[in-house]
Amino acid sequence: MSKTLFDKVWDGHVVRKIEGGPDVLFIDRHLIHEVTSPVAFLGLKSRGIKVLYPERTFATADHNTPTINQHLPVEDPLSANQLKALESNSNEYGISHWGLGHQKNGIVHVVGPEYGITQPGATIVCGDSHTSTHGAFGAIAFGIGTSEVEMVLATQCIMQPKPQKMRINITGSLGYGVTPKDVALFIISQLTTSGATGYFVEYAGKVFEEMTMEGRMTVCNLSIEMGARGGMIAPDETTINYVKGREFSPSADGEAWDKALAYYKTLKTDDDAVFDKEYTFDGSLIEPMITYGTNPGMGIGISKDIPDAGSVEGGVSTYEKSLNYMGFHEGDHMIGKPIDYVFIGSCTNGRIEDFRAFASIVKGRKKADNVTAWLVPGSHIVEAKIKEEGLLDIFTEAGFVLRQPGCSACLAMNDDKIPAGKYAVSTSNRNFEGRQGPGSRTLLASPLVAAAAAVTGKVTDPRELL
Amino acid sequence: MAYDKFTILKSTAVPLPIENVDTDQIIPARFLKATERVGFGDNLFRDWRYNTDGTPKTDFVLNNPTYKGKILLGGKNFGSGSSREHAAWAIYDYGFRAVVSSFFADIFRGNCLNIGVLPVQISPAFLENIFTEVHKNPETEIEIDLKAQTITLLATGEKESFDISSYKKDNMMNGFDDIDYLQNMKSEIQEFAAQLPI
């Protein structure tokens, strides 16, 4: 029978099918961090069980870490306690631990691919919903809860009903100044935040074939924001070139690589395979996007006005509550809205390409006086490249400061909080009420839009500055 | 972690008629710093429930003594966003045993089932009727019968059935969790792992 890419990977990992219940799914690689793992380890301890395959789990500290002065002890005692728990649990159970200050440290979904933990056709989970990022490699990757973290530690399996399958095709080519982030925000604005709930998405079409791995990661990262469990893109030459030779990839010459390569080549949807749902959009119609509300589905092309409540799906009172929170009105222009903060970083847009894009606009310009900007690389590798490629000089000259790797203002668990009432153009993934700090107001956008806002102090079409 | 068995729940309900309630609202990230599973109920809906100085916001439903009970009524697409299981813990810890909505986000639904909170998905029309009745009379009771997979609005007798896999239903009715099951198939898992291509 014809199969989709998703079927092939999923079916290849089912250890057992439970009658009237979920599938028992084997997990190849498991990523953990300090926030969602401590209670899972407590569970293991109280049951008196060991980690079944410690070599398949990797720990990094990211959610709750400071992004300045990482060499100093962490001040917040609760955060310090979580970091200590991650370290001692990892040590006790024999798990690789990349703590604060470790050269491999960084955001879990940035370091996973960088070190080849992420592999085509693998199953990957982590107690963080943006685990969907790794789907860019043709992996089945999704976020799980803490009970499931405990399951994976104990048995390397979780129990999940098989999701339905959706394919999203984007034809044509992207316009000038339009980035993978815009593609993702566009799709979510079309499908809404619940439009793909219950589905696993495959992205297909020329736009994705032409995309770099970094871009594909940005798109897959945001799959969760339309409700999907995850999203994936079939591996091709671009994928294989990226994976080859990385530390945790199958060794690049010899039998292991040949075997892996043979497997990678099988990872595509058969021509006559059927999806439960399918959408097609024309990529050439996508504009640089920006959000105006309190969920990622509330996004529009940057030149557009905020829609009327009547023209959007969902309840009017919920819509009004959202605009009220943002201090916006129906019919407002987005262009020209003054902003206070710019955040570039997170597992959505904290990779080297994102900083290159940011630099392409701020080069030769100056940071606007009314803007506080946080530039937070996704990992030490990204940080090192920023320096190597001379981007840091560009940033410094334009009045920006580079911080140290971590999740930072993406979820504002550390001190990087946007103050109440302030507007932030943010390259992260969520604009929920208070996501970036109590009372913060987030406008999600691409690194180009963020850069344009950072130098003009207001929402600006980046195409005018490129 | 063990939880109380779920059979029949008859209770009044707390209405929260807002759509797309995300887990950042259910429990904001800054309250995720604990390394043990205690005290999350105190911060359930923290920023909707309290002012920044810690005083309660009187117009939020959890601060309105008229509404109480073990059932939380939510709008469409309840539990979207972050995968934090802490959201489900906060709901359980506060004292809710079931959440009723016309649509749930996937990860949230799974987390609830894993820790003993029953997500009950019903039609939008029925949900609307329950909201109306509960607003009219906060003493209105709702009965959720897990064995029969039905939910009944006792004031009107209106009833709907809801979906749950027989495996999860069994777990909830007995207070079991998945690890108990998986632990018993360890050798099968190890044999499986040995034949994987990567």
Ligand code: SF4
């Ligand atoms: S950057 Fe944000 S979304 Fe990504 S792992 Fe960190 S907290 Fe999660």
